[in-house]
Amino acid sequence: MEFCPTCGTMLQYELPYMGRPSRFFCPACPYVCYLENKVKIKKKQPLVKKDLEPVVTEDDMKNASQTDASCPKCGHGRAAYVQFQTRSADEPATTFYTCLNETCRNRWRDD
Structure with missing residues (x-):
């Protein structure tokens, strides 16, 4: 959840439409925060399987x-x-x- 930095109201999410990027907007004041369409993965971390101990040995x-x-x-x-x-x-x-x-x-x- 994101909150408006000016009035503290919870921001609403709007999907991209007609070439406009997706955005968060405040329903109470004119605050708008546009989101980037690209997400960059900075670091890949391999998953390590945990060794399971049997219930009955x-x-x-x-x-x-x-x-x-x-x-x-x-x-x-x-x-x-x-x-x-x-x-x-x-x-x-x-x-x-x-x-x-x-x-x-x-x-x-x-x-």
């Missing part, structure tokens, strides 16, 4: 219980699971599964 799954859940990726019938309370206390716990098939080791969760 390999150590958590070593001591996990096992169940007869089938893997959605390979269809194997056994999986290790752990449960965590990831939401508020009145919501059910989230179950994290790891497929026990040595070639798959797929991970999924059940909310």
Whole structure:
């Protein structure tokens, strides 16, 4: 938001029209501020991806219980699971599964 330097009223924006550049204008006084049509990027900064830590680590799954859940990726019938309370206390716990098939080791969760 921009404000008028003379009277303090919030400026309104007007799109470019018939060759006139876009501008901010004050509805209460004759103040007008024309805007440049070109925007120059002075500095480019590369984005750096943040390393994400897994919710359930390999150590958590070593001591996990096992169940007869089938893997959605390979269809194997056994999986290790752990449960965590990831939401508020009145919501059910989230179950994290790891497929026990040595070639798959797929991970999924059940909310």
